[in-house]
Amino acid sequence: MYVCGPTVYDVPHLGHGRFTLVFDVLRRYIEFTGVRVRYVSNITDIDDRIIERARTEGRTEAEVASEFETSWWAAMDALGVLRPVESPHATDWVAEMVGLVSELIDRGSAYVSDDGVYLSVDEIEGYGLLARQSLSSLRTGARVEVDENKRSPLDFAVWKKAKPGEPSWDAPFGRGRPGWHTECVVMSLGLLGDGFDLHGGGLDLAFPHHENERAQAVALGRAFAQHWTHNGFVEVDGEKMSKSLGNFTSLIDLLERSDSRAYRLLVLRSHYRSPIEITPSTIADAEAALARLDNLARRFGLGAPTGADPGSYPGIITKESAIEAGADPDALAAFAQRMEDDLDTPAAVAAIFDLAKDANASADKGDTQTGHRLAVTAAAMCAALGLELRAGTDVEPDADIRDLVSEREAARAAGDFARADALRDEITGRGWILKDGPDGSRLHRE
Numbered sequence: 139m140y141v142c143g144p145t146v147y148d149v150p151h152l153g154h155g156r157f158t159l160v161f162d163v164l165r166r167y168i169e170f171t172g173v174r175v176r177y178v179s180n181i182t183d184i185d186d187r188i189i190e191r192a193r194t195e196g197r198t199e200a201e202v203a204s205e206f207e208t209s210w211w212a213a214m215d216a217l218g219v220l221r222p223v224e225s226p227h228a229t230d231w232v233a234e235m236v237g238l239v240s241e242l243i244d245r246g247s248a249y250v251s252d253d254g255v256y257l258s259v260d261e262i263e264g265y266g267l268l269a270r271q272s273l274s275s276l277r278t279g280a281r282v283e284v285d286e287n288k289r290s291p292l293d294f295a296v297w298k299k300a301k302p303g304e305p306s307w308d309a310p311f312g313r314g315r316p317g318w319h320t321e322c323v324v325m326s327l328g329l330l331g332d333g334f335d336l337h338g339g340g341l342d343l344a345f346p347h348h349e350n351e352r353a354q355a356v357a358l359g360r361a362f363a364q365h366w367t368h369n370g371f372v373e374v375d376g377e378k379m380s381k382s383l384g385n386f387t388s389l390i391d392l393l394e395r396s397d398s399r400a401y402r403l404l405v406l407r408s409h410y411r412s413p414i415e416i417t418p419s420t421i422a423d424a425e426a427a428l429a430r431l432d433n434l435a436r437r438f439g440l441g442a443p444t445g446a447d448p449g450s451y452p453g454i455i456t457k458e459s460a461i462e463a464g465a466d467p468d469a470l471a472a473f474a475q476r477m478e479d480d481l482d483t484p485a486a487v488a489a490i491f492d493l494a495k496d497a498n499a500s501a502d503k504g505d506t507q508t509g510h511r512l513a514v515t516a517a518a519m520c521a522a523l524g525l526e527l528r529a530g531t532d533v534e535p536d537a538d539i540r541d542l543v544s545e546r547e548a549a550r551a552a553g554d555f556a557r558a559d560a561l562r563d564e565i566t567g568r569g570w571i572l573k574d575g576p577d578g579s580r581l582h583r584e
Contacts, residue, residue, distance in 0.1 A: 139161070
Protein backbone atom coordinates (compact mmCIF):
# COMPACT_ATOMS: atom_id res chain seq x y z
CA MET A 139 0.00 0.00 0.00
CA TYR A 140 1.58 3.26 -1.17
CA VAL A 141 0.16 6.61 -0.04
CA CYS A 142 1.59 9.89 -1.29
CA GLY A 143 3.06 11.73 1.67
CA PRO A 144 3.79 15.41 2.31
CA THR A 145 5.93 17.94 0.54
CA VAL A 146 7.65 19.38 3.60
CA TYR A 147 7.71 23.11 3.00
CA ASP A 148 5.15 24.21 5.63
CA VAL A 149 3.19 22.92 8.62
CA PRO A 150 0.45 20.36 7.84
CA HIS A 151 -3.14 21.54 7.36
CA LEU A 152 -6.45 19.78 7.98
CA GLY A 153 -6.51 18.25 4.51
CA HIS A 154 -3.24 16.48 5.28
CA GLY A 155 -4.76 15.26 8.52
CA ARG A 156 -7.74 13.82 6.72
CA PHE A 157 -5.86 11.74 4.17
CA THR A 158 -3.50 10.32 6.79
CA LEU A 159 -6.46 9.38 8.99
CA VAL A 160 -8.39 7.79 6.11
CA PHE A 161 -5.49 5.57 5.13
CA ASP A 162 -4.57 4.87 8.74
CA VAL A 163 -8.10 3.55 9.27
CA LEU A 164 -7.92 1.48 6.08
CA ARG A 165 -4.57 0.04 7.09
CA ARG A 166 -5.78 -0.76 10.61
CA TYR A 167 -8.92 -2.43 9.32
CA ILE A 168 -7.00 -4.60 6.86
CA GLU A 169 -4.75 -5.65 9.75
CA PHE A 170 -7.91 -6.29 11.83
CA THR A 171 -8.94 -8.91 9.26
CA GLY A 172 -5.61 -10.69 9.78
CA VAL A 173 -3.78 -9.43 6.66
CA ARG A 174 -0.38 -7.84 7.20
CA VAL A 175 0.14 -4.52 5.46
CA ARG A 176 3.39 -3.19 4.08
CA TYR A 177 2.60 0.52 4.21
CA VAL A 178 4.83 2.99 2.37
CA SER A 179 4.37 6.76 2.45
CA ASN A 180 7.03 9.09 1.07
CA ILE A 181 8.52 12.42 2.06
CA THR A 182 9.06 14.87 -0.81
CA ASP A 183 12.08 16.81 0.42
CA ILE A 184 12.97 18.60 -2.81
CA ASP A 185 10.39 20.71 -4.63
CA ASP A 186 9.85 24.18 -6.11
CA ARG A 187 8.10 25.34 -2.93
CA ILE A 188 10.91 24.11 -0.68
CA ILE A 189 13.44 25.85 -2.91
CA GLU A 190 11.45 29.10 -2.86
CA ARG A 191 11.05 29.08 0.91
CA ALA A 192 14.75 28.40 1.39
CA ARG A 193 15.63 31.27 -0.95
CA THR A 194 13.23 33.68 0.77
CA GLU A 195 14.42 32.81 4.27
CA GLY A 196 18.12 32.53 3.47
CA ARG A 197 18.31 28.86 4.44
CA THR A 198 19.22 25.63 2.72
CA GLU A 199 16.58 23.38 1.23
CA ALA A 200 17.63 20.64 3.66
CA GLU A 201 17.03 22.93 6.64
CA VAL A 202 13.54 23.82 5.46
CA ALA A 203 12.64 20.20 4.74
CA SER A 204 13.99 19.01 8.10
CA GLU A 205 12.02 21.59 10.06
CA PHE A 206 8.69 20.80 8.46
CA GLU A 207 9.22 17.05 8.41
CA THR A 208 9.61 17.28 12.18
CA SER A 209 6.32 19.21 12.35
CA TRP A 210 4.70 16.57 10.16
CA TRP A 211 5.63 13.63 12.36
CA ALA A 212 4.64 15.52 15.53
CA ALA A 213 1.17 16.07 14.08
CA MET A 214 0.86 12.46 12.90
CA ASP A 215 1.86 11.16 16.32
CA ALA A 216 -0.67 13.46 17.99
CA LEU A 217 -3.38 12.12 15.67
CA GLY A 218 -2.50 8.55 16.59
CA VAL A 219 -1.53 7.69 13.02
CA LEU A 220 0.67 4.62 12.79
CA ARG A 221 4.10 5.28 11.32
CA PRO A 222 4.64 3.82 7.83
CA VAL A 223 6.75 0.69 7.48
CA GLU A 224 8.86 2.73 5.03
CA SER A 225 9.09 6.53 4.69
CA PRO A 226 11.40 7.05 1.69
CA HIS A 227 12.84 10.50 1.04
CA ALA A 228 12.92 11.63 -2.57
CA THR A 229 16.53 12.82 -2.33
CA ASP A 230 17.66 9.30 -1.39
CA TRP A 231 16.25 7.86 -4.62
CA VAL A 232 17.64 10.25 -7.24
CA ALA A 233 19.99 7.64 -8.75
CA GLU A 234 17.03 5.32 -9.38
CA MET A 235 15.09 8.24 -10.87
CA VAL A 236 17.94 8.99 -13.27
CA GLY A 237 17.84 5.34 -14.32
CA LEU A 238 14.09 5.46 -14.94
CA VAL A 239 14.30 8.63 -17.02
CA SER A 240 17.15 7.14 -19.06
CA GLU A 241 15.05 4.09 -19.83
CA LEU A 242 12.07 6.24 -20.84
CA ILE A 243 14.32 8.12 -23.29
CA ASP A 244 15.77 4.88 -24.66
CA ARG A 245 12.27 3.54 -25.26
CA GLY A 246 11.26 6.69 -27.12
CA SER A 247 8.59 7.57 -24.57
CA ALA A 248 10.42 10.65 -23.30
CA TYR A 249 12.40 13.35 -25.07
CA VAL A 250 15.08 15.83 -24.06
CA SER A 251 14.37 19.55 -24.40
CA ASP A 252 16.19 22.74 -23.50
CA ASP A 253 14.79 22.84 -19.95
CA GLY A 254 14.47 19.17 -19.10
CA VAL A 255 13.05 15.80 -20.10
CA TYR A 256 9.37 15.31 -20.90
CA LEU A 257 7.16 12.25 -21.19
CA SER A 258 5.09 12.18 -24.35
CA VAL A 259 1.58 11.30 -23.22
CA ASP A 260 0.50 10.55 -26.80
CA GLU A 261 2.57 7.37 -26.48
CA ILE A 262 0.72 6.17 -23.34
CA GLU A 263 -2.14 3.74 -23.79
CA GLY A 264 -5.14 4.67 -21.64
CA TYR A 265 -3.81 8.06 -20.57
CA GLY A 266 -6.61 9.80 -18.69
CA LEU A 267 -7.85 6.69 -16.91
CA LEU A 268 -7.71 8.22 -13.43
CA ALA A 269 -9.09 11.52 -14.69
CA ARG A 270 -11.96 9.51 -16.21
CA GLN A 271 -11.39 11.32 -19.49
CA SER A 272 -9.94 10.29 -22.82
CA LEU A 273 -6.70 11.74 -24.12
CA SER A 274 -8.60 13.69 -26.80
CA SER A 275 -10.94 15.14 -24.14
CA LEU A 276 -8.02 16.16 -21.95
CA ARG A 277 -6.26 17.71 -24.92
CA THR A 278 -9.39 19.71 -25.82
CA GLY A 279 -9.77 20.97 -22.25
CA ALA A 280 -6.12 21.84 -21.75
CA ARG A 281 -5.21 25.48 -21.36
CA VAL A 282 -3.40 26.77 -24.43
CA GLU A 283 0.12 27.60 -23.29
CA VAL A 284 3.03 28.46 -25.51
CA ASP A 285 5.91 26.24 -24.43
CA GLU A 286 8.45 25.56 -27.11
CA ASN A 287 10.08 22.88 -24.95
CA LYS A 288 6.99 20.62 -25.03
CA ARG A 289 5.61 18.78 -28.03
CA SER A 290 2.14 18.69 -26.47
CA PRO A 291 0.52 20.77 -23.70
CA LEU A 292 -0.17 17.57 -21.73
CA ASP A 293 3.43 16.33 -21.77
CA PHE A 294 4.98 16.55 -18.31
CA ALA A 295 8.49 16.92 -16.93
CA VAL A 296 10.21 13.82 -15.60
CA TRP A 297 13.47 15.76 -15.19
CA LYS A 298 14.12 19.49 -14.74
CA LYS A 299 17.46 20.88 -15.87
CA ALA A 300 19.48 22.77 -13.28
CA LYS A 301 18.90 26.45 -12.62
CA PRO A 302 21.47 28.67 -10.89
CA GLY A 303 21.44 28.26 -7.12
CA GLU A 304 19.08 25.26 -7.10
CA PRO A 305 19.93 21.74 -5.87
CA SER A 306 20.85 19.46 -8.76
CA TRP A 307 22.28 16.04 -9.59
CA ASP A 308 24.33 14.69 -12.48
CA ALA A 309 22.51 12.82 -15.24
CA PRO A 310 23.43 11.75 -18.79
CA PHE A 311 20.68 14.01 -20.16
CA GLY A 312 21.82 17.09 -18.22
CA ARG A 313 22.40 18.05 -14.62
CA GLY A 314 19.15 18.80 -12.78
CA ARG A 315 16.53 17.29 -10.49
CA PRO A 316 13.62 14.87 -10.90
CA GLY A 317 10.04 15.87 -11.58
CA TRP A 318 7.54 15.28 -8.79
CA HIS A 319 5.63 12.60 -10.70
CA THR A 320 8.83 10.62 -11.21
CA GLU A 321 9.66 10.54 -7.52
CA CYS A 322 6.63 8.53 -6.46
CA VAL A 323 6.64 6.00 -9.29
CA VAL A 324 10.27 5.15 -8.55
CA MET A 325 9.82 4.83 -4.79
CA SER A 326 6.57 2.86 -4.96
CA LEU A 327 7.87 0.33 -7.47
CA GLY A 328 11.26 0.21 -5.76
CA LEU A 329 9.83 -0.65 -2.34
CA LEU A 330 6.65 -2.56 -3.19
CA GLY A 331 7.46 -4.10 -6.56
CA ASP A 332 5.46 -4.36 -9.76
CA GLY A 333 1.70 -4.79 -9.44
CA PHE A 334 1.46 -3.75 -5.80
CA ASP A 335 -2.01 -3.80 -4.29
CA LEU A 336 -3.12 -0.25 -3.56
CA HIS A 337 -2.13 3.35 -4.25
CA GLY A 338 -3.87 6.16 -2.40
CA GLY A 339 -3.97 9.84 -1.64
CA GLY A 340 -6.20 12.89 -1.74
CA LEU A 341 -8.66 13.41 -4.59
CA ASP A 342 -6.57 16.31 -5.88
CA LEU A 343 -3.74 13.86 -6.64
CA ALA A 344 -5.76 11.61 -8.97
CA PHE A 345 -4.96 13.91 -11.88
CA PRO A 346 -2.38 14.78 -12.89
CA HIS A 347 -0.04 13.34 -10.23
CA HIS A 348 -1.27 9.75 -10.03
CA GLU A 349 -2.14 9.68 -13.72
CA ASN A 350 1.41 10.72 -14.53
CA GLU A 351 2.89 8.13 -12.19
CA ARG A 352 0.84 5.45 -13.88
CA ALA A 353 1.83 6.75 -17.32
CA GLN A 354 5.54 6.25 -16.61
CA ALA A 355 4.98 2.69 -15.43
CA VAL A 356 2.91 1.96 -18.54
CA ALA A 357 5.64 3.44 -20.73
CA LEU A 358 8.14 1.09 -19.08
CA GLY A 359 5.88 -1.91 -19.57
CA ARG A 360 5.60 -2.42 -15.81
CA ALA A 361 2.45 -3.30 -13.84
CA PHE A 362 1.60 -0.50 -11.46
CA ALA A 363 -1.03 -0.26 -8.70
CA GLN A 364 -3.87 -2.78 -8.94
CA HIS A 365 -6.31 -0.51 -7.09
CA TRP A 366 -6.62 3.23 -6.48
CA THR A 367 -8.29 5.02 -3.57
CA HIS A 368 -8.79 8.78 -3.21
CA ASN A 369 -10.35 10.62 -0.29
CA GLY A 370 -12.50 13.74 -0.52
CA PHE A 371 -11.55 17.28 0.42
CA VAL A 372 -11.73 19.18 3.66
CA GLU A 373 -13.77 22.30 2.98
CA VAL A 374 -14.24 25.77 4.45
CA ASP A 375 -17.52 27.41 3.44
CA GLY A 376 -17.87 24.94 0.59
CA GLU A 377 -14.36 25.40 -0.82
CA LYS A 378 -11.49 22.92 -0.76
CA MET A 379 -9.03 23.70 2.01
CA SER A 380 -5.56 24.43 0.70
CA LYS A 381 -2.67 26.78 1.23
CA SER A 382 -2.96 28.17 -2.29
CA LEU A 383 -6.58 29.25 -1.73
CA GLY A 384 -5.69 31.09 1.45
CA ASN A 385 -8.10 29.11 3.65
CA PHE A 386 -5.32 27.04 5.17
CA THR A 387 -5.84 25.95 8.77
CA SER A 388 -2.93 24.47 10.68
CA LEU A 389 -3.49 20.92 11.85
CA ILE A 390 -1.10 21.59 14.72
CA ASP A 391 -3.22 24.54 15.88
CA LEU A 392 -6.33 22.34 15.90
CA LEU A 393 -4.56 19.62 17.86
CA GLU A 394 -3.39 22.14 20.44
CA ARG A 395 -6.91 23.50 20.95
CA SER A 396 -8.93 20.30 21.01
CA ASP A 397 -8.90 16.58 21.76
CA SER A 398 -6.77 15.04 19.02
CA ARG A 399 -9.21 12.14 18.79
CA ALA A 400 -12.05 14.47 17.78
CA TYR A 401 -10.67 14.92 14.27
CA ARG A 402 -10.40 11.15 13.81
CA LEU A 403 -14.01 10.74 14.91
CA LEU A 404 -15.17 13.44 12.48
CA VAL A 405 -13.30 11.72 9.65
CA LEU A 406 -14.89 8.41 10.61
CA ARG A 407 -18.36 9.94 10.68
CA SER A 408 -18.00 11.02 7.05
CA HIS A 409 -17.58 8.67 4.10
CA TYR A 410 -14.00 8.89 2.91
CA ARG A 411 -14.96 10.00 -0.61
CA SER A 412 -17.29 12.77 0.56
CA PRO A 413 -16.23 16.33 1.41
CA ILE A 414 -16.02 17.18 5.08
CA GLU A 415 -16.22 20.58 6.77
CA ILE A 416 -14.45 21.17 10.06
CA THR A 417 -15.87 23.86 12.35
CA PRO A 418 -15.67 24.60 16.09
CA SER A 419 -19.19 23.22 16.51
CA THR A 420 -18.44 19.90 14.78
CA ILE A 421 -15.27 19.51 16.84
CA ALA A 422 -17.20 20.23 20.06
CA ASP A 423 -19.85 17.68 19.07
CA ALA A 424 -17.17 15.06 18.43
CA GLU A 425 -15.57 15.77 21.80
CA ALA A 426 -18.94 15.30 23.51
CA ALA A 427 -19.38 11.97 21.73
CA LEU A 428 -15.88 10.90 22.79
CA ALA A 429 -16.79 11.70 26.37
CA ARG A 430 -19.64 9.16 26.14
CA LEU A 431 -17.25 6.50 24.89
CA ASP A 432 -14.72 7.35 27.60
CA ASN A 433 -17.50 7.05 30.18
CA LEU A 434 -18.21 3.57 28.82
CA ALA A 435 -14.53 2.66 29.17
CA ARG A 436 -14.51 3.98 32.73
CA ARG A 437 -17.66 2.16 33.74
CA PHE A 438 -16.49 -1.22 32.43
CA GLY A 439 -12.81 -0.90 33.21
CA LEU A 440 -11.63 -0.62 29.60
CA GLY A 441 -8.81 1.47 28.25
CA ALA A 442 -6.03 0.29 25.97
CA PRO A 443 -7.17 -1.45 22.77
CA THR A 444 -8.76 -4.73 23.80
CA GLY A 445 -6.70 -7.65 22.57
CA ALA A 446 -4.02 -5.47 20.99
CA ASP A 447 -0.91 -7.38 19.99
CA PRO A 448 2.15 -5.68 21.56
CA GLY A 449 4.37 -7.49 19.08
CA SER A 450 2.64 -5.87 16.13
CA TYR A 451 2.31 -2.18 15.31
CA PRO A 452 1.23 -0.18 18.38
CA GLY A 453 -2.49 -0.43 18.85
CA ILE A 454 -3.16 -3.01 16.13
CA ILE A 455 -5.96 -5.44 16.97
CA THR A 456 -7.27 -8.44 15.00
CA LYS A 457 -10.74 -9.92 14.89
CA GLU A 458 -9.47 -13.14 16.43
CA SER A 459 -7.81 -11.40 19.38
CA ALA A 460 -10.96 -9.31 19.94
CA ILE A 461 -13.11 -12.44 20.15
CA GLU A 462 -10.62 -14.01 22.55
CA ALA A 463 -10.96 -10.89 24.72
CA GLY A 464 -14.75 -11.39 24.89
CA ALA A 465 -16.12 -9.40 21.95
CA ASP A 466 -19.34 -10.61 20.33
CA PRO A 467 -18.56 -12.49 17.06
CA ASP A 468 -21.88 -11.61 15.40
CA ALA A 469 -21.46 -7.90 16.11
CA LEU A 470 -17.91 -8.02 14.74
CA ALA A 471 -19.18 -9.75 11.59
CA ALA A 472 -21.73 -6.96 11.10
CA PHE A 473 -18.96 -4.40 11.67
CA ALA A 474 -16.83 -6.11 9.00
CA GLN A 475 -19.74 -6.07 6.57
CA ARG A 476 -20.08 -2.31 6.98
CA MET A 477 -16.36 -1.67 6.65
CA GLU A 478 -16.09 -3.83 3.54
CA ASP A 479 -18.93 -1.93 1.88
CA ASP A 480 -16.57 0.72 0.46
CA LEU A 481 -15.22 1.52 3.92
CA ASP A 482 -18.57 2.63 5.35
CA THR A 483 -17.14 4.12 8.53
CA PRO A 484 -20.25 6.24 9.30
CA ALA A 485 -22.32 3.06 9.67
CA ALA A 486 -19.54 1.39 11.67
CA VAL A 487 -19.35 4.34 14.08
CA ALA A 488 -23.14 4.37 14.50
CA ALA A 489 -22.95 0.68 15.45
CA ILE A 490 -20.32 1.47 18.09
CA PHE A 491 -22.54 4.05 19.75
CA ASP A 492 -25.51 1.68 19.61
CA LEU A 493 -23.40 -0.94 21.40
CA ALA A 494 -22.35 1.60 24.02
CA LYS A 495 -25.98 2.55 24.63
CA ASP A 496 -27.03 -1.11 24.92
CA ALA A 497 -24.08 -1.90 27.21
CA ASN A 498 -25.07 0.85 29.63
CA ALA A 499 -28.74 -0.17 29.48
CA SER A 500 -27.87 -3.79 30.28
CA ALA A 501 -25.69 -2.79 33.21
CA ASP A 502 -28.39 -0.44 34.51
CA LYS A 503 -30.77 -3.42 34.60
CA GLY A 504 -28.23 -5.45 36.56
CA ASP A 505 -27.07 -7.61 33.64
CA THR A 506 -23.41 -6.72 34.02
CA GLN A 507 -22.23 -9.75 32.04
CA THR A 508 -24.08 -8.68 28.89
CA GLY A 509 -23.11 -5.07 29.47
CA HIS A 510 -19.44 -5.95 29.72
CA ARG A 511 -19.55 -8.11 26.58
CA LEU A 512 -21.14 -5.30 24.58
CA ALA A 513 -18.70 -2.75 25.98
CA VAL A 514 -15.72 -4.94 25.06
CA THR A 515 -17.17 -5.31 21.56
CA ALA A 516 -17.52 -1.54 21.18
CA ALA A 517 -13.96 -1.05 22.44
CA ALA A 518 -12.63 -3.63 19.98
CA MET A 519 -14.30 -1.82 17.08
CA CYS A 520 -12.87 1.48 18.31
CA ALA A 521 -9.42 -0.10 18.39
CA ALA A 522 -9.86 -1.43 14.85
CA LEU A 523 -10.49 2.17 13.75
CA GLY A 524 -7.63 3.63 15.80
CA LEU A 525 -10.05 5.43 18.13
CA GLU A 526 -8.44 5.41 21.56
CA LEU A 527 -10.64 5.11 24.66
CA ARG A 528 -9.56 6.80 27.86
CA ALA A 529 -10.81 5.51 31.17
CA GLY A 530 -9.86 8.67 33.05
CA THR A 531 -6.94 10.49 34.61
CA ASP A 532 -6.10 12.07 37.94
CA VAL A 533 -6.09 15.59 36.49
CA GLU A 534 -7.95 18.09 38.66
CA PRO A 535 -10.40 20.52 37.04
CA ASP A 536 -9.11 24.05 36.65
CA ALA A 537 -10.84 27.15 38.07
CA ASP A 538 -12.89 27.73 34.88
CA ILE A 539 -14.37 24.23 34.99
CA ARG A 540 -15.12 24.50 38.72
CA ASP A 541 -16.87 27.83 38.10
CA LEU A 542 -18.99 26.27 35.34
CA VAL A 543 -19.99 23.41 37.65
CA SER A 544 -20.95 25.87 40.41
CA GLU A 545 -22.93 27.97 37.93
CA ARG A 546 -24.75 24.88 36.71
CA GLU A 547 -25.65 23.78 40.24
CA ALA A 548 -27.04 27.25 40.88
CA ALA A 549 -29.10 27.09 37.66
CA ARG A 550 -30.51 23.69 38.66
CA ALA A 551 -31.38 24.97 42.10
CA ALA A 552 -33.21 27.91 40.52
CA GLY A 553 -35.11 25.62 38.15
CA ASP A 554 -33.40 27.03 35.07
CA PHE A 555 -32.87 23.65 33.46
CA ALA A 556 -32.25 25.01 29.96
CA ARG A 557 -29.32 26.98 31.30
CA ALA A 558 -28.15 23.96 33.29
CA ASP A 559 -28.20 21.78 30.16
CA ALA A 560 -26.28 24.39 28.18
CA LEU A 561 -23.61 24.54 30.89
CA ARG A 562 -23.36 20.74 30.95
CA ASP A 563 -22.76 20.77 27.19
CA GLU A 564 -20.01 23.35 27.61
CA ILE A 565 -18.35 21.30 30.36
CA THR A 566 -18.57 18.16 28.20
CA GLY A 567 -17.14 20.03 25.23
CA ARG A 568 -14.08 20.82 27.34
CA GLY A 569 -13.40 17.15 27.94
CA TRP A 570 -15.14 16.54 31.27
CA ILE A 571 -18.02 14.24 32.15
CA LEU A 572 -20.59 15.48 34.66
CA LYS A 573 -22.74 12.83 36.31
CA ASP A 574 -25.63 13.80 38.58
CA GLY A 575 -26.49 11.65 41.57
CA PRO A 576 -28.34 11.81 44.90
CA ASP A 577 -25.20 13.15 46.55
CA GLY A 578 -24.67 15.88 43.98
CA SER A 579 -22.74 16.12 40.72
CA ARG A 580 -19.53 14.20 40.10
CA LEU A 581 -16.92 15.36 37.61
CA HIS A 582 -14.68 13.00 35.66
CA ARG A 583 -11.93 13.73 33.18
CA GLU A 584 -12.16 12.01 29.79
